[in-house]
Amino acid sequence: MKSGEKSKLNSLGFAKPESETRVVVAMSGGVDSSVCAALLAQQGYDVVGVTLQLYDHGEAIQKAKACCAGQDIYDAQRVAEMMGFPHYVLDYESNFKESVIDDFADTYLQGATPIPCVRCNQTVKFRDLLQVAKDLDADCMATGHYIRRVEGPNGPELHRAHDGGKDQSYFLFATTKAQLDFLRFPLGAMDKSETRKLASEMGLNVASKPDSQDICFVPTGKYTDVIEKLRPEAATPGNIVHMDGTVLGTHRGVMYYTIGQRRGLGLPDGSGADPLFVVRIDADKGEVIVGPRKALERSQLWLTDINWIGQGEFGPELDGMAIKVKVRSTRPPAPAHLRLSGNHIIVELDTPDMGLSPGQACVFYANDDQAARTLGGGWITRTE
Template identity: 55%
Template sequence: MNALTSSADFQLGPNLSGKRIVVAMSGGVDSSVVAALAARSGAETIGVTLQLYDHGSAVKRAGSCCAGQDIRDARAVADRLGIMHYVFDHESRFRDSVIDHFADEYMRGRTPIPCVRCNMGVKFTDLFRLAKELGADCLATGHYVRRIEGGSGPELHRALDPARDQSYFLFATTGEQLDFLRFPLGGMPKTAVREIAQDMGLVVANKPDSQDICFVPEGDYAAVVRKIRPEADSDGPIVDMEGRELGRHKGLIHYTVGQRRGLEIGGLSEPLYVVRLDPQTQAVVVGPKRALAVSAARIVEPNWLSDVQGRQVMAKVRSLAKPVPATMDGEWLRFASDEYGVAPGQAAVLYEGDRVLGGGWIEETAGAEACLV
């Protein structure tokens, strides 16, 4: 073990002998290195893996997590490290709370983020409970985010490596969970993590990173939704902002707000984008790019880690979007300038510098041209 491990801090005091750390092990390189760091710290280390799929599931794919070979990899790493390893079957819970919700959101014409739902429920809530039952002093995960002790308790911060930062997907982490959670990789670049895995001879050292949506084969969302909700392929009209029919589509599940490609409408004087999806009429509403401009978004089911009302913040409304200036006004997040591609079902996460202030789900948006999208 080299000096790279010095940045891994479980924050349990200078002497970890007599402490117990439970590590969430998905079978990937990140969580495996966390288990290795925990085992080398002197604390008693227990690896826990949640089986989220049937081993022969049609939605399982290579490069995902929590099934089949991934579980075998987690067990092999635990054996290499000489730590205990337990597997818990959470397939039905994952299906009900994540996969079915994913399909239902698409059926409602919304754009879901299943990774957040998984973290909110199966991964943090359930693992939190299991770790407590095992008498752990903390639960450690391989997420790239930092837990920093602030003046009023632990705070959630972006990872030092911006290319690996996962804070957007962890906005729903509660204060109680943050007290108990540890993120040893938040201060490391990915290259350092793989170097540690190589140095320790872990079988997963060169394993590809898992995909964002682990249960979607080849990125084909529509195929997964059709499998779960066969009625999802209902066709309908493609209409302009005035309701005039311009064409037909083969199912709302093939479209998201802001999409331009795949509309297959000819004879247009300007490019058109998906502005709204209407599940009541099965209509895809399209318009020019200016129709996508949004001045505010209503936020529901919020999780605030700090007071945000009336405060100037930076808001991230898509996982790959750059944060933009905004202010919280009651339930409404008001943007300092028009924002584009804001879709109901996505999350809005608020930041102050690198600190995560919390976030919530985008329920509806107020268009800059006074049309409610």
């Protein structure tokens, strides 16, 4: 190479041939991670596929099509065999149970609403599996998430996916700067339809496999089935109390209720002229507090465990900063402001929202028309 000549980077950002660039790909057995691995292998990278066995199907649930079930492991192995790269299955049941499943159950019992997919990315995948990738002397780890890693003037940035309907930035807000430096997301610029088309063109056995709609260890989306099995002693009855202090009835246990719930309260006829909603859960007192729909509105969110991947450090100089936030994965980013007062980190929503609960994530985005760059986020501990 001539003096001063800039090295040519491959598609993953390394100044060496694809064949000398080792990539560990996290493979769930679904179409996205399969296409991710197959594309990289097709491009000539030194691909190593890894699938995590995350739970004992019989211990907590039984669900044949969960993302980590036996069929999915088999599907990942088939893709690896077809594309000619090694594939390993690692037993991470104990890690997953401690970091994700137990946290899920305990958070519900505290009257909060957990997001286990964020915890899984934050711990098992981007902490434990990432370390495995480094132990395998990988240059990077790739996943099939729909999100974009963009090289900015001060290092890699996390941006929303090209396919807004599949964007997974909400679930990846806890990705640290160090992790982002090592991660790659080859599908971030694609539409889901394009991914399926590629799977079909490459002849992958998962081309028509349906997407997983539920949390992988929760059958048919019924969270209480899992909690009942993991914490059978936790179904403690208590009072359903109106915001004005009136006891309206009793409940089977706080774990059966979520903020914003209207149906299934089990209240006698005439409990209120207007429809009643769960507006708050007091797990310490064992009370479910109900009130009118208007009482669900919240404009201030108290946060903890902030992960900041924006410009500079997270500190007092950000007080008053205009940002956009997501408080649900399916909503577009909405205008808000950061407030930092002493040890308190507060997000003020420009427009009040409903049904927000402790335990949920509040994800920060740049305050521009596209709101593409993800700046991090935190966990909601309190709402007002």
